[in-house]
Amino acid sequence: MKKPMRSWRGLLIVAAVLIVAAMLLGACGSDDASTDASPTAGGEPKAGGVYNFPLGAEPISIEPLNTQESEGWHVNHQIFQSLYCLQIQSDGTTTKAVPDLAEKTEVNADATVFTFTIKQGVMFQAPVSREVTAQDFVDSWNYNADPKNKSATTYIIAPIKGIDADTGYSEGPQLSGLKVIDKYTFEVTLQYPFADFPATLVHPITQVFPVDYAKEIGRKAFFDKPVGTGPYMVDTWKHNQSITLVKNPDYWNTGDSGNSATAGYVDSISMPIYTDVSTEWLAFQKGTLDYSSLPTGNFKAAQNDPKTQDGTWTVKAYPSTSVYFISVAMNKPTLGGDENLPIRAALNIAADREVVSNIVNEGISIPSDSIVPVTIPGYVAGTNPYPYDPAKAQPKLDEFTGTLPSEIPYWFNSGSGHDKIAQALVDGWTKAMPSLKFKLSGVETNSYWTQAGENKFDGLVRMGWIADYPSIDNFIYLFTTSGGKYGSYSFYSNPEVDKLFEQARATVDETERNGLYNQAEKLILTDAPCVPVYTYRDARATNNRVAGFTYNAFGQINMWDLWVK
Amino acid sequence: MIAYIIRRLLQLVIVLFGVTLITFGMLKLVPGDPAVALAGKNATPEKIAFVRHERGLDRPFYVQYIRYVERLVHGDLGESLYTARPVAEMIREAAPVTIQLAVAAVLIELLGIPLGVFSALRQYSFWDTTLTTAALILWGIPVFVLGYFAMYIFGLKLDWLPIGGVGPTVLGIIPSTWESWQTLILPALTLGVIEIAYISYMQRASMLEVSRSDFIRTARAKGLTERKVIWGHGFKNAVIPVMTIAGIDLGALIGGAIITETVFNRPGIGLLIYQGINQRDVAVIAGGVLFATFFFVFANLLVDLGYAWVDPRVRLED
Numbered sequence: 001m002k003k004p005m006r007s008w009r010g011l012l013i014v015a016a017v018l019i020v021a022a023m024l025l026g027a028c029g030s031d032d033a034s035t036d037a038s039p040t041a042g043g044e045p046k047a048g049g050v051y052n053f054p055l056g057a058e059p060i061s062i063e064p065l066n067t068q069e070s071e072g073w074h075v076n077h078q079i080f081q082s083l084y085c086l087q088i089q090s091d092g093t094t095t096k097a098v099p100d101l102a103e104k105t106e107v108n109a110d111a112t113v114f115t116f117t118i119k120q121g122v123m124f125q126a127p128v129s130r131e132v133t134a135q136d137f138v139d140s141w142n143y144n145a146d147p148k149n150k151s152a153t154t155y156i157i158a159p160i161k162g163i164d165a166d167t168g169y170s171e172g173p174q175l176s177g178l179k180v181i182d183k184y185t186f187e188v189t190l191q192y193p194f195a196d197f198p199a200t201l202v203h204p205i206t207q208v209f210p211v212d213y214a215k216e217i218g219r220k221a222f223f224d225k226p227v228g229t230g231p232y233m234v235d236t237w238k239h240n241q242s243i244t245l246v247k248n249p250d251y252w253n254t255g256d257s258g259n260s261a262t263a264g265y266v267d268s269i270s271m272p273i274y275t276d277v278s279t280e281w282l283a284f285q286k287g288t289l290d291y292s293s294l295p296t297g298n299f300k301a302a303q304n305d306p307k308t309q310d311g312t313w314t315v316k317a318y319p320s321t322s323v324y325f326i327s328v329a330m331n332k333p334t335l336g337g338d339e340n341l342p343i344r345a346a347l348n349i350a351a352d353r354e355v356v357s358n359i360v361n362e363g364i365s366i367p368s369d370s371i372v373p374v375t376i377p378g379y380v381a382g383t384n385p386y387p388y389d390p391a392k393a394q395p396k397l398d399e400f401t402g403t404l405p406s407e408i409p410y411w412f413n414s415g416s417g418h419d420k421i422a423q424a425l426v427d428g429w430t431k432a433m434p435s436l437k438f439k440l441s442g443v444e445t446n447s448y449w450t451q452a453g454e455n456k457f458d459g460l461v462r463m464g465w466i467a468d469y470p471s472i473d474n475f476i477y478l479f480t481t482s483g484g485k486y487g488s489y490s491f492y493s494n495p496e497v498d499k500l501f502e503q504a505r506a507t508v509d510e511t512e513r514n515g516l517y518n519q520a521e522k523l524i525l526t527d528a529p530c531v532p533v534y535t536y537r538d539a540r541a542t543n544n545r546v547a548g549f550t551y552n553a554f555g556q557i558n559m560w561d562l563w564v565k
Numbered sequence: 566m567i568a569y570i571i572r573r574l575l576q577l578v579i580v581l582f583g584v585t586l587i588t589f590g591m592l593k594l595v596p597g598d599p600a601v602a603l604a605g606k607n608a609t610p611e612k613i614a615f616v617r618h619e620r621g622l623d624r625p626f627y628v629q630y631i632r633y634v635e636r637l638v639h640g641d642l643g644e645s646l647y648t649a650r651p652v653a654e655m656i657r658e659a660a661p662v663t664i665q666l667a668v669a670a671v672l673i674e675l676l677g678i679p680l681g682v683f684s685a686l687r688q689y690s691f692w693d694t695t696l697t698t699a700a701l702i703l704w705g706i707p708v709f710v711l712g713y714f715a716m717y718i719f720g721l722k723l724d725w726l727p728i729g730g731v732g733p734t735v736l737g738i739i740p741s742t743w744e745s746w747q748t749l750i751l752p753a754l755t756l757g758v759i760e761i762a763y764i765s766y767m768q769r770a771s772m773l774e775v776s777r778s779d780f781i782r783t784a785r786a787k788g789l790t791e792r793k794v795i796w797g798h799g800f801k802n803a804v805i806p807v808m809t810i811a812g813i814d815l816g817a818l819i820g821g822a823i824i825t826e827t828v829f830n831r832p833g834i835g836l837l838i839y840q841g842i843n844q845r846d847v848a849v850i851a852g853g854v855l856f857a858t859f860f861f862v863f864a865n866l867l868v869d870l871g872y873a874w875v876d877p878r879v880r881l882e883d
Contacts, residue, residue, distance in 0.1 A: 058832075058840065060647050068605070150619070150649065152605040166611035168604070219649075239650070239658055240832030241731065272730065274830050275840070278713060283728040286721050446597030446845055453601060453613075477607075486607045 049564030051266045051546060052290045053557075054274040054283070058240045063214075063226040065144050065151050067204035070555055075271060078245055078264075078559050079125075080207035080228035083116055083137070084198055085259055086470060088552045089377075093319055095553035096377050097199040097470050098259045101132070101208065101229070103184070110506050111195035114188045115181065119260070123252040125233045128210045132229060134186040138178045139211040145170035149219075156203045156468055159190045193506035195513055196471040202554075203468055231264040231560040245269040245559075264560035265548070281541075290546050291557075294539040296417060299362045302541055314544060317364045317537035318551040319375045321467035323475065324365070326410075326425070326531040327490040332458040334405045336491075342399040343436075344528035347460075348386035350393035351531050352428030360420050365534035371475050371521060373535040375553035378472035378514035384525045384532065393432040407437040409459030413449070414442030418462050421533070452489040461489055463530070467554070472517045476501055479524040492529035570870065577862050582634065584858045588851045589630050598622075599646055599845040620646060633851065642855070643848035652852035655837060660856060662731055663833035665738035666752055666825065667818040667860075671811055673757025674764050678807060681768025682800060688773060697769070700762035708821060712755045712828035719751060726751050729830030752829040756821055760814055768807045775803040812868035819857040 059072035067076040085100035099105065104117040122132040141160070144151050147169035154168045161177025162170055177189040190197060200206065208229060214222040225234045229252065232245040251263045274280035277295045284292030285307075294302055294315070302308060302315040328344055330336040335344055353367035366374060369384035386396075410426065412418035419442055426438045438460075443451065452461055465487070467474045478488040480501050485491060497520050504516035525532075542549050548561040600617035601608065608616075617623040621632070636643060642652035684696045703711075720728040732745025740746040775781065776799050784794045823835035834853050841849030 058648075147619070152603055155605050155607045166609065167615040168608070168612045169615075223649075239655070240836065272830075273832070274729065275836060276729075276827050276830060279716065279729050279828060279830050282713075282716050282721050286724065286728055288728060444595075444597065446599075446602070447595070450598045450601050483607070486609055 046563065047265045047267075049266050051269045051559060051562050051564070052288065053269055053271050053559070054280045054289050054292065055243065055271050056273075056277065056280070056293065057275055058273055059243075060152075061223065062234070062237075062243070063223060064140065064204045064207040064209055064228075065149055066153065068153050071273075073204065073554075073556065075243055075245070076204050076207075077230075077556050078232040078269065079226065079230045079234065080204065080209065081122075081230050081260065082201050082203070082207040083118070084201040085261075086202050086552050086554055086556055087259055088550065093375050093553070094377055094379075095321065095375055095470050097202050099198075100258070100260050102198075102201075105198055107195065107508055109508070111193040111197070111508050112190045114190070114197055115185060116188065117185045119257060120184060121252055122229055123250060124210050124213075124229055125227050125248050126250060128213045128227050129250065130210075132208055133183050134180050135183075136208050136210065138180055138186055140208050141178060141206065142170065142174050143211045143214070144205050145175055146173075151205060153203065153205045156200050156205050159192060159194045159197060159200075161189045161191050163191070165191075193502070194473075195505060195508050195510075196469075196473045199469045199471040199473075202470065231261045232269060235268065240273060242273060243271040245271070261558065261560045265563035266546075266559070269559055284541055284543070287543070290543040292541045294541060297362065299364055299539045302539075308541075312544060313541050314549075315539070315541045317539045318555075319366060319373070319553055320536045320538050320555060321373050321375050321470065321474075321553045322464060322536040323368070323371060323373050324421075324464050324533045324536060325371060325488075326533065327461040327463045327488045328529050328531070329455070329458050329461060329489075329491060330484070330493075330529050331455070331491040334408060334459045339402055340400070341528060342396055343404075344531075345386045346393045346397040346400075346433060347429060348384065348525075348528055348531050349388065349396055350390045350429050350432035351388065351425055351533065352390070353388060353533055355428060356421050356424050357534050360417070360424050361534070362539075364537050364539050366537060367533075368535045369525075369532050371478065371524065371530060371532050372472050373467065373475070373553070375470075375535070376467060376472050376475065377470060377510075378517055380518050380521075383518065383522050385522070386525070386528065390428065390432040393429075397433050397435070404435055405437075405459075407439045409457070410438050410440050410462075411448070411452075411457045411460065412440070412442055412462035413445040415445060418442070422462070425531075425533070453486070455485075455489070455491055457489075460531070463488055463490075464536075470553070472514060472521075473501075473505065476504070476517050476520050476524070479520075479529060484529070488530065490529040492524075492527065494523060494527060497523050573866050573869065577859075577866065580862055581855060581858060584854055585634065585637065585851055586630065588854050589626070589633065589847070592845065592847050592850065593626050595845075597845055599847070602844070603646060633848075637855075642852040645849050646846045647844055652848045655849065656834070656852050656856050659832055659834045659837045659853075661734065661737040662831050663819060663822050663826070663835060664860075665731075665734065665740075665749065666756065666822055666831060666833060667815055668738060669749055669753035670756035670760060670818050671815050673753055674760035674814065675811060676757075677761040677764025677766075678768050678804060680761065681765040681770075681807070682772050682803075684765065684769040685772035685776065685803075686795065693769075696765065700766050703759055703762035704766070706759065708755060708759060708824050709828050711759065712752070712825060715751050715755050716829070729828075731831055752825050752831060755829070756818060756825050760818070764807060764811060764814075767810055768803065771803040771806050772799065775799050778802075809868065812865060813861075815861075815864045819860055 055071045057071050059075055060069060061067050062072050062075040064080055067073055081101050083100060083102035084097045086095050087098045088095055101118050101122055102116050103119045106115040118134055124130055124132060141157060143149060145154055145157060145163060158168060160175055162175035164171045179187045181187055210227055213227060224237050231248050231251045233248045235244040235246040237243045246268045247264050253260050253262055277293050281292050281295050283289050307313045308315045328335045357365040357367040369387060372379045410422055412422050422440050429436055451457060465478060477483040479492050480498050481493040484493055500516050500520035504513050507513040507516060538555055545565055546562050547565050548563055551557055600613050600622050604613045604616040644651050680696060684693045687693045716728050719726045726747050730748050732748045733741045734745060735741045740749055781794060781799055784798050819834060822833055823839050826833045826835040827839055834856055838850055838853035841853060
């Protein structure tokens with residue numbers, strides 16, 4: 001009796017495994033997706049084909065309501081449009097806001113009331129397929145500002161009258177600052193002067209979408225398959241696997257309507273999700289992808305790869321609108337206050353940005369002693385009164401009359417190589433000023449930002465800032481009294497800076513306005529509440545089977561301009 | 566038997582609640598506030614407080630936990646803090662991908678059984694030493710290193726297999742096309758090969774132990790052929806503990822899938838948990854861990870039930 005029973009044991013265990021799998025799968029449904037897309041064969045320039053573009057993670061959202069991180073932006077950018085869009089300027093570096101769906105923009109004398117006239121004939125994608133009106137813009141903005149809809153990006157539209165300063169959401173059912181004038185015109189009243197307000201209108205939260213349709217099909221359905229006005233529309237979104245966009249067959253801009261996107265060339269855009277950048281890079285090398293980010297440490301090797309040398313690939317670092325700097329905790333004893341200015345100035349003078357950029361960052365970043373990225377309109381080089389000159393660091397430090405701190409705390413979020421950057425800076429500082437001692441402390445990222453916001457750190461605090469819109473305002477704000485608390489975490493405050501900042505915001509003339517921002521920047525840098533280090537560049541590889549590739553400072557790729565050779 | 570099943574199912578329920586409690590507790594103890602990220606850039610303390618309140622993150626730990634359990638009892642796993650997508654739906658999408666990988670890896674690791682027997686039968690021979698050393702080396706290689714290496718060699722250099730991704734299936738887990746099988750080969754081998762090393766090592770030890778038992782000596786004394794002694798008596802007894810390990814491994818592989826799925830770009834439970842941890846998305850982490858636990862415990866329950874059915878001693882002991 002025992003023998004046959006024993007022979008069943010192995011089978012039973014295997015069967016158990018399969019039964020568990022089968023039971024669970026009964027509720028799980030089937031999976032019929034593939035994230036691998038083969039490259040289309042080359043040929044003469046023509047419409048058609050597939051562009052294979054990887055996303056580095058599942059987007060949080062691709063609809064205007066909540067698009068926030070780069071993955072969401074990449075998708076959203078092909079589907080939606082706003083009053084303004086981003087355009088690379090003739091210098092090849094600066095990225096500026098230019099009118100997109102806005103036909104005309106008028107502003108009052110103190111930059112508190114803007115009147116926008118939108119283009120006629122702009123159409124929503126199918127199945128909505130109707131003309132966009134001024135009311136659609138007002139509805140879209142009201143919807144996004146509604147606290148019920150929980151957008152994480154309403155800080156962009158915070159200047160509009162009717163946004164609650166405390167919650168960041170609409171005070172009532174409608175934003176009081178929005179008024180429809182006629183079918184194609186609407187007026188926006190701000191809570192405070194803000195001449196660069198049109199620059200904020202490149203952000204997804206200001207894009208137009210059919211609110212009536214979104215409400216009709218429901219939040220979940222619109223989240224998965226939102227409808228915009230752009231040249232590409234969502235075909236499928238297989239969560240955590242891929243997003244596929246297809247050409248909008250009824251795209252409204254059949255001619256050349258100003259700066260607006262033209263109809264796309266490629267039939268579809270395949271966006272598989274690669275959460276690991278090393279895997280993405282391998283898939284690119286294999287030819288599965290037409291674009292890839294580069295894993296840390298691979299930039300120079302990729303540039304020297306035979307395929308780059310023979311023109312199969314292009315490997316390039318594109319300047320971004322992000323800056324890397326070290327904030328100084330200005331309300332703390334170690335380095336804060338006027339008495340510690342010589343130490344802060346000396347740290348700026350001896351900050352070896354070249355070593356950080358060229359050695360630690362493989363030459364990808366651009367060394368910069370400005371708090372404004374080189375890509376932002378209004379950027380002026382040479383504003384920092386403490387330029388790099390290690391020989392002058394010790395004499396500057398000698399101006400300090402107090403007792404030097406026994407050690408200067410240097411905080412950074414662990415991972416992402418910040419420890420190496422910290423070490424390179426500290427090496428430069430201690431070489432130029434041997435009497436200074438530093439204590440490096442890495443903190444887990446989530447915890448780091450929470451603690452930084454709660455002003456828990458003394459000494460030096462690693463910071464980075466990505467522009468949300470192409471205006472120098474983004475960066476000067478960081479060192480206003482408000483921005484010191486909620487942006488740079490330097491807790492720096494200078495009434496003169498605040499005054500110049502407010503004056504600039506109320507100045508309609510762009511040249512005059514940027515001049516005021518530059519004055520404020522000079523004051524900030526003179527007080528040295530930070531040590532600017534570099535402007536980021538994004539290292540990317542592209543397959544040259546696809547032509548028409550551009551990459552602006554916000555990392556946007558106009559995929560409608562691409563064609564398969 | 567029925568009493569045994571009921572007892573084990575009750576244990577399963579307790580384990581699942583214990584797991585949710587520990588997961589919640591750990592996430593609460595770790596510093597960092599998801600409300601800061603949810604509130605967006607430039608957020609004032611007032612806005613962060615508003616968001617914290619809106620999402621219920623300002624409520625005491627026990628209130629949050631009780632609310633979670635209440636919803637769990639009704640089959641609601643909550644929704645992602647960031648995307649507002651139902652966690653149950655996210656699990657439903659991710660589970661087949663992980664189960665496919667785990668089952669494939671377990672089937673591969675069973676190859677360790679014949680290798681272990683082969684090794685035991687030639688104890689201290691060249692082949693035994695070679696296989697044992699190879700097993701130890703494989704066992705020591707981190708799964709992500711092996712994964713990248715495999716993709717580099719077989720995906721990129723030899724161009725035999727795709728790099729990452731998943732393919733179409735039937736019944737959720739069985740690849741339905743050659744391309745789909747191809748996407749499974751490298752991750753399953755990566756996860757399974759390391760386990761082959763482990764299983765063969767265990768099988769070798771078990772086989773050697775059994776071969777020194779009295780009943781084997783008796784079998785030989787009775788004049789049975791060596792083939793019958795080894796396969797009829799020795800192997801059948803030696804394989805049982807190893808199969809138990811393989812059963813437990815199925816659950817453990819769900820955990821191991823976190824790294825494998827990230828490296829091979831497979832959108833399964835492991836990747837879901839990994840992303841949840843990065844974002845402090847409590848509901849997603851708890852949902853993923855709950856699934857992994859359920860899978861682990863239930864698979865082992867079925868293995869135990871199988872034993873109880875074929876071996877009365879197990880029933881008596883329990």
